[in-house]
Amino acid sequence: MPQPQNQPSTPLAPAHPPRIVVIGNGMVGHRLVEQLQAQANDTAFQITVICEETRLAYDRVHLSSHFDDPAPDLALATAARYEEGGVQVIYGKAHGVDTAQKTIQVNDQTIHYDALVFATGSFPFVPPIPGRDAPGCFVYRTLDDLEQIRDAARNAKSGVVIGGGLLGLEAAGALQKLGLTTHVVEFAPQLMPAQLDAEGGQTLRRTIEAMGIGVHVGKSTSEVTLDAAGHVSGLAFADGGTLEADLVVFSAGIRPRDDLARESGLALGERGGIVIDDTCRTSAPDVYAVGECALHDGRIYGLVAPGYNMAKVAAANILHGLGLSDAPATFTGADLSTKLKLLGVEVGSFGDAKGVTEGCRTVSLSDNVRGTYSKLVLSADGLRVLGGLLVGDTARYNDLLDLALSGTPLTVPPETLIVPPLPGGAAIPVSTNTLICSCENVRADAVCAAIGDGARDIKALKSCTGAGTGCGGCVPSLHGLLQSELRRLGETVSNHLCEHFPYSRQELFDLIRVRGYRAWDDVLAAHGTGLGCEVCKPAVGSILASLHGEYVLKPQHAPLQDTNDAFLANIQKNGTYSVMPRVPGGEITADGLIAIGEVARNFGLYCKITGGQRIDLLGAQRDDLPAIWAELIAAGFESGHAYGKSLRTIKSCVGSTWCRYGVQDSTTLAIRLELRYRGLRSPHKLKSGVSGCTRECAEARSKDFGIIATEAGWNLYVGGNGGVTPKHALLLAEGLDEATLTRTIDRYLMFYIRTADRLQRTSAWLEGLEGGLDYLRGVIMDDSLGLCADLDAAMDQHVGSYEDEWAAALADPATPARFRTFVNADTRDTGLQWVEERGQLRPAFAHELTQGLTPLPMAGGDD
Amino acid sequence: MTLNLNTLPNPPLPSWQRICALADILPGLGVCALVGGRQIAVFHVAGQVYAVGNRDPFTGADVISRGLTGSYLKDSQERPKVASPLLKHAFDLETGQALDHADMTLPTYPARVEGGEVWIGLVD
Numbered sequence: 001m002p003q004p005q006n007q008p009s010t011p012l013a014p015a016h017p018p019r020i021v022v023i024g025n026g027m028v029g030h031r032l033v034e035q036l037q038a039q040a041n042d043t044a045f046q047i048t049v050i051c052e053e054t055r056l057a058y059d060r061v062h063l064s065s066h067f068d069d070p071a072p073d074l075a076l077a078t079a080a081r082y083e084e085g086g087v088q089v090i091y092g093k094a095h096g097v098d099t100a101q102k103t104i105q106v107n108d109q110t111i112h113y114d115a116l117v118f119a120t121g122s123f124p125f126v127p128p129i130p131g132r133d134a135p136g137c138f139v140y141r142t143l144d145d146l147e148q149i150r151d152a153a154r155n156a157k158s159g160v161v162i163g164g165g166l167l168g169l170e171a172a173g174a175l176q177k178l179g180l181t182t183h184v185v186e187f188a189p190q191l192m193p194a195q196l197d198a199e200g201g202q203t204l205r206r207t208i209e210a211m212g213i214g215v216h217v218g219k220s221t222s223e224v225t226l227d228a229a230g231h232v233s234g235l236a237f238a239d240g241g242t243l244e245a246d247l248v249v250f251s252a253g254i255r256p257r258d259d260l261a262r263e264s265g266l267a268l269g270e271r272g273g274i275v276i277d278d279t280c281r282t283s284a285p286d287v288y289a290v291g292e293c294a295l296h297d298g299r300i301y302g303l304v305a306p307g308y309n310m311a312k313v314a315a316a317n318i319l320h321g322l323g324l325s326d327a328p329a330t331f332t333g334a335d336l337s338t339k340l341k342l343l344g345v346e347v348g349s350f351g352d353a354k355g356v357t358e359g360c361r362t363v364s365l366s367d368n369v370r371g372t373y374s375k376l377v378l379s380a381d382g383l384r385v386l387g388g389l390l391v392g393d394t395a396r397y398n399d400l401l402d403l404a405l406s407g408t409p410l411t412v413p414p415e416t417l418i419v420p421p422l423p424g425g426a427a428i429p430v431s432t433n434t435l436i437c438s439c440e441n442v443r444a445d446a447v448c449a450a451i452g453d454g455a456r457d458i459k460a461l462k463s464c465t466g467a468g469t470g471c472g473g474c475v476p477s478l479h480g481l482l483q484s485e486l487r488r489l490g491e492t493v494s495n496h497l498c499e500h501f502p503y504s505r506q507e508l509f510d511l512i513r514v515r516g517y518r519a520w521d522d523v524l525a526a527h528g529t530g531l532g533c534e535v536c537k538p539a540v541g542s543i544l545a546s547l548h549g550e551y552v553l554k555p556q557h558a559p560l561q562d563t564n565d566a567f568l569a570n571i572q573k574n575g576t577y578s579v580m581p582r583v584p585g586g587e588i589t590a591d592g593l594i595a596i597g598e599v600a601r602n603f604g605l606y607c608k609i610t611g612g613q614r615i616d617l618l619g620a621q622r623d624d625l626p627a628i629w630a631e632l633i634a635a636g637f638e639s640g641h642a643y644g645k646s647l648r649t650i651k652s653c654v655g656s657t658w659c660r661y662g663v664q665d666s667t668t669l670a671i672r673l674e675l676r677y678r679g680l681r682s683p684h685k686l687k688s689g690v691s692g693c694t695r696e697c698a699e700a701r702s703k704d705f706g707i708i709a710t711e712a713g714w715n716l717y718v719g720g721n722g723g724v725t726p727k728h729a730l731l732l733a734e735g736l737d738e739a740t741l742t743r744t745i746d747r748y749l750m751f752y753i754r755t756a757d758r759l760q761r762t763s764a765w766l767e768g769l770e771g772g773l774d775y776l777r778g779v780i781m782d783d784s785l786g787l788c789a790d791l792d793a794a795m796d797q798h799v800g801s802y803e804d805e806w807a808a809a810l811a812d813p814a815t816p817a818r819f820r821t822f823v824n825a826d827t828r829d830t831g832l833q834w835v836e837e838r839g840q841l842r843p844a845f846a847h848e849l850t851q852g853l854t855p856l857p858m859a860g861g862d863d
Numbered sequence: 864m865t866l867n868l869n870t871l872p873n874p875p876l877p878s879w880q881r882i883c884a885l886a887d888i889l890p891g892l893g894v895c896a897l898v899g900g901r902q903i904a905v906f907h908v909a910g911q912v913y914a915v916g917n918r919d920p921f922t923g924a925d926v927i928s929r930g931l932t933g934s935y936l937k938d939s940q941e942r943p944k945v946a947s948p949l950l951k952h953a954f955d956l957e958t959g960q961a962l963d964h965a966d967m968t969l970p971t972y973p974a975r976v977e978g979g980e981v982w983i984g985l986v987d
């Protein structure tokens with residue numbers, strides 16, 4: 001072999017592929033290995049797994065089936081497959097992590113790591129009561145635990161499980177299977193207190209007792225009693241009672257295995273758990289944690305699906321950190337809805353199962369004959385399912401979970417959703433199978449089936465169901481259904497903007513903000529692929545506009561704008577445009593009305609009073625737009641931004657100035673706010689209203705932010721809208737003075753702009769916000785994220801840099817050329833046909849034409 | 864069902880005709896040219912010019928030149944496209960083929976740049 005020419009004089013560390021060390025080979029640790037192998041070429045790195053148990057990863061979720069006959073093979077990993085993939089396995093318990101030197105010890109080996117992952121899971125909590133270490137006491141976590149229980153059961157007649165939660169009941173089932181007289185003891189006054197309410201616990205208890213298992217709730221165990229030989233003989237309770245048993249299984253909750261992390265100096269939660277951020281990184285460089293040992297956003301997930309999710313995210317970020325992939329990922333929490341079969345009893349709990357939402361209502365059905373209990377938690381208006389419980393019969397779990405996740409308004413009385421099928425008849429038809437796309441007549445079931453068959457984005461859904469290919473108005477619903485269905489299937493939901501940018505809108509917003517890009521070309525070159533498209537271009541255009549407030553028709557921004565923004569007017573079905581000057585708060589002078597009327601007459605425009613308290617002038621040809629605006633601006637008007645994803649109108653009522661009920665001046669406030677937020681570009685349009693008293697004539701509660709006057713000050717409501725899925729805005733704060741109100745709205749809007757998805761109205765954004773309204777209140781009113789100064793500065797910048805776009809367009813020498821109809825001729829558009837109706841002109845309908853044009857389907861539009 | 868609303872007759876075009884200066888079309892954007900009574904959308908995308916019919920066959924409106932341009936992946940190749948501003952139907956800029964509807968197309972015309980001028984050619 002030829003020698004390298006320039007041998008360095010000092011020996012370098014041998015070039016080796018980076019080493020990733022995974023502590024723990026449980027369900028999640030194993031998934032992480034698989035994800036690493038799947039996400040990159042596995043010769044580019046070296047994986048070492050440290051495995052404390054005597055066998056490689058197995059399916060802990062189905063642990064109890066180990067007692068089935070024949071016992072199934074629960075193995076998830078095999079030595080052969082690890083070897084084949086070049087994964088090195090070291091059996092033993094890891095210790096001695098040195099995060100500065102990047103080493104870890106196991107047995108008496110010291111191993112260097114480039115990335116380290118804690119996947120150490122959790123251990124069963126054993127309450128500190130006398131006798132708990134005696135022979136005959138067990139926990140229920142590993143296959144070894146089960147082997148020991150099986151051996152002990154050979155010489156035992158009765159067993160008791162301490163803990164009536166999910167795992168405790170599973171353990172009780174196992175003891176019964178082993179032929180023991182079985183009891184369950186629970187400290188709380190009911191079974192499964194974490195998931196069920198009292199009535200649900202009662203139903204479950206009856207069913208379990210009917211199986212011959214003794215249930216003792218509301219019992220505090222004070223001691224494990226021992227016989228003369230020091231072996232378990234039973235339990236003694238705080239209330240003086242006793243229970244005989246030869247064998248005790250503790251199942252009183254789990255605790256994260258964070259001892260090694262603590263010794264290593266990693267940050268832990270107050271009540272344990274290794275603190276991780278959204279990228280699954282711990283407080284030490286290149287050290288990650290996943291699964292039940294990890295504490296994310298104050299939460300430990302005792303379920304495997306969120307752990308799998310973390311494994312996927314951590315793998316992506318580890319590879320990214322090692323320079324082996326360019327796509328980082330984030331973990332943003334998980335839904336805790338669950339459906340299980342315990343001791344043959346089906347139990348389901350989803351959404352807000354315990355009814356903690358303020359003002360919520362419930363409908364329940366407790367059926368002692370069938371042994372079932374069903375409860376629905378409904379929104380205050382009774383129109384939406386927020387969550388629920390099902391005990392004994394979970395046949396409708398999926399439908400109800402869908403209803404809760406999608407927030408679809410109910411079309412049937414809620415009680416019909418939980419009554420059992422009529423004898424001999426079919427179940428009462430429950431339309432969770434709602435019509436999604438009215439253009440193509442596609443229902444939810446068809447969409448879900450397509451997702452089940454592998455469709456993973458809107459494009460795929462469009463091509464296999466046809467939904468969304470008509471007017472496009474249903475695309476947001478389609479998107480929502482896709483997200484909730486994927487979440488239900490336990491899959492990570494890709495929120496990538498489009499095929500050109502592997503980022504969510506929020507991620508892209510942050511990249512653009514932090515790196516300070518000011519032009520599309522730079523953003524595309526640094527983070528995108530191809531030439532972009534009609535999705536990412538306007539999204540980036542909107543982000544740049546939100547951040548820098550520059551004139552949107554500058555040459556570097558112009559190619560990003562949808563036609564509405566490109567011509568600062570709304571395109572109509574025949575290709576002409578509408579013109580809508582701003583009328584702040586809906587207040588307009590007689591002279592203003594006359595001026596608008598004159599413009600309309602001069603240019604032959606159709607006039608209509610809009611639903612937003614202003615006047616729409618329709619049918620303008622593109623090449624007339626500059627002249628129309630020159631006249632409007634001369635009369636004191638400015639752009640109303642009816643074309644942009646930006647602030648539309650702030651509706652007002654006449655308020656205390658005129659109305660005999662008004663308690664504050666709603667009109668003045670609406671005008672001030674409209675002038676403050678005019679021109680603010682946002683992920684979707686923004687609407688607002690201000691009412692002078694609780695009679696709410698301005699319909700403030702159907703707005704993205706609405707303000708209602710009270711004697712004590714202004715009440716602020718957020719997250720409402722009309723449109724496709726109407727939502728009432730929720731009360732964020734009461735009795736505010738104008739300065740506080742304004743600052744609160746500033747921050748609300750800026751936080752929304754930074755974190756919402758593309759085309760996500762505030763209501764959908766708020767619903768998706770983990771922690772909901774309380775969290776929002778924390779962020780913008782108590783500064784829980786330390787963001788407020790930043791948000792305030794961003795809004796001040798917007799207010800300071802506002803300019804009327806139409807005035808800017810008229811001052812721009814490029815404008816006349818841009819608005820010409822033809823690049824090579826001065827003629828006007830040849831293809832337009834008009835009909836006179838009720839004294840005005842409107843576009844001709846197809847049947848009115850000889851050449852056979854038919855009308856285009858009109859509805860919202862997905863832009 | 865989607866109706867093909869592109870019902871205009873196709874009169875023969877004159878041979879190569881100068882449309883405008885390349886500088887008149889901002890990169891990434893399109894303009895509309897009137898050629899022999901026919902509206903033709905001309906785009907300047909990634910250094911190339913493309914000419915297609917201006918009428919959106921899905922809606923019957925003359926709007927294609929006002930669409931957003933971009934690219935899409937086909938057989939792992941980036942191809943140029945334009946999305947109609949009305950209902951966002953997308954078309955391949957080179958072939959005129961609608962991306963989600965096999966039976967819908969835009970007419971296409973040869974286009975070239977010579978000495979900084981954009982020319983459109985005759986079809987037949």
Ligand code: SRM
Pocket residue numbers: 570571572578580608609610611612613614615616642648649685687702703720721722723724725761859860861862863
């Ligand atoms: C003109 C107007 C109807 C009217 O004649 O009164 C109107 C017209 C349009 N609406 Fe609207 N909406 C108008 C008030 C409303 C209202 C009522 C309101 O604001 O008080 C609503 C329900 C309230 C809401 O938004 O929460 C409304 C819900 C929508 C929606 C559905 C939004 C949603 O989140 O579901 C769309 C579609 C969209 O934005 O994607 C839409 C989209 C549109 C578009 C922009 C469709 C389009 O893309 O071409 C229409 C533009 C026509 C034009 O060029 O002027 N319009 N639209 C109203 C203009 C108000 C204004 O002064 O700015």
Ligand SMILES: Cc1cc2nc3c(=O)[nH]c(=O)nc-3n(C[C@H](O)[C@H](O)[C@H](O)COP(=O)(O)OP(=O)(O)OC[C@H]3O[C@@H](n4cnc5c(N)ncnc54)[C@H](O)[C@@H]3O)c2cc1C
Pocket residue numbers: 023024025026027028029030050051052053060061062063064092093094095119120121122140141142167170257260290291292293301302303304305307340
């Ligand atoms: C009986 C039972 C039933 C369950 N049923 C369900 C269910 O129905 N649905 C559901 O979602 N979840 C269920 N779970 C929970 C699920 O099993 C866990 O969420 C999942 O196993 C967590 O995976 P993990 O990798 O984080 O932890 P674990 O699977 O516990 O793996 C951690 C591994 O790390 C090892 N380890 C710890 N410290 C070290 C060290 N210092 N060195 C080396 N190795 C170490 C441990 O020995 C262990 O093997 C159930 C659990 C049990 C016990």
Ligand code: SF4
Pocket residue numbers: 653654655656659660661662663666691692693694695696697698
């Ligand atoms: S909301 Fe109250 S103050 Fe305003 S107009 Fe209605 S009744 Fe009057």
Ligand code: FES
Pocket residue numbers: 436437438439440467468469470471472473474475859
């Ligand atoms: S409602 Fe689905 S495309 Fe119109």
